[in-house]
Amino acid sequence: AQSVTQLGSHVSVSEGALVLLRCNYSSSVPPYLFWYVQYPNQGLQLLLKYTTGATLVKGINGFEAEFKKSETSFHLTKPSAHMSDAAEYFCAVSSFNDYKLSFGAGTTVTVRA
Amino acid sequence: DAGVIQSPRHEVTEMGQEVTLRCKPISGHNSLFWYRQTMMRGLELLIYFNNNVPIDDSGMPEDRFSAKMPNASFSTLKIQPSEPRDSAVYFCASSFRDTTTEAFFGQGTRLTVV
Numbered sequence: 001a002q003s004v005t006q007l008g009s010h011v012s013v014s015e016g017a018l019v020l021l022r023c024n025y026s027s028s029v030p031p032y033l034f035w036y037v038q039y040p041n042q043g044l045q046l047l048l049k050y051t052t053g054a055t056l057v058k059g060i061n062g063f064e065a066e067f068k069k070s071e072t073s074f075h076l077t078k079p080s081a082h083m084s085d086a087a088e089y090f091c092a093v094s095s096f097n098d099y100k101l102s103f104g105a106g107t108t109v110t111v112r113a
Numbered sequence: 114d115a116g117v118i119q120s121p122r123h124e125v126t127e128m129g130q131e132v133t134l135r136c137k138p139i140s141g142h143n144s145l146f147w148y149r150q151t152m153m154r155g156l157e158l159l160i161y162f163n164n165n166v167p168i169d170d171s172g173m174p175e176d177r178f179s180a181k182m183p184n185a186s187f188s189t190l191k192i193q194p195s196e197p198r199d200s201a202v203y204f205c206a207s208s209f210r211d212t213t214t215e216a217f218f219g220q221g222t223r224l225t226v227v
Contacts, residue, residue: 032214034215036218042220042221043117043204043218043219043221044204044206044218046215046217049214051214099144099208099210100146101146101158101216102158103155103156104155105155
């Protein structure tokens with residue numbers, strides 16, 4: 001079975017500061033890893049994904065994540081937070097032989113002016 | 114494409130009533146997922162279909178829940194009878210497994226059972 005653990009249910013950052021959201025995964029096969037963002041009363045929107053190839057992946061809105069197999073991690077970063085980044089962020093895992101996405105518990109990001 | 118379309122967006126019903134949630138996946142996608150989101154349990158996968166066939170329904174909480182996908186462009190999730198603990202946001206998502214890998218989500222249906 002595959003699973004992800006997101007460290008920290010709430011993160012508060014100042015506008016312009018680094019955003020770092022942590023995700024560790026468990027998978028017996030090479031994983032596919034995803035970060036989704038959810039704004040209030042909306043569905044989930046894909047920020048970025050890793051399947052194969054380059055381990056540093058760039059997504060929308062200035063976010064990026066790095067796949068580190070040795071650490072079983074896929075942490076999400078953004079160099080400079082913007083007020084519009086306030087949302088809930090979900091890490092998810094699947095694989096080539098398992099269609100379903102398994103989600104972490106989510107991390108709520110608040111941005112202070 | 115308009116994306117994944119779910120209806121209704123909001124549903125309020127009385128305990129014991131039947132509730133049907135509807136989903137139209139993105140055209141050409143061959144996998145469809147139903148998720149439930151609550152504060153206590155987060156995002157839970159209820160069931161997923163591949164090529165209209167249910168592959169894994171182990172997340173369906175009990176026999177009161179059922180899902181169908183009669184064709185590639187339509188799916189329903191039915192709860193009968195509904196209970197207050199079924200109150201949640203229900204999301205439908207679709208993907209084209211062979212190429213995109215990621216799932217595209219609808220806006221969700223907020224269900225309140227009173």
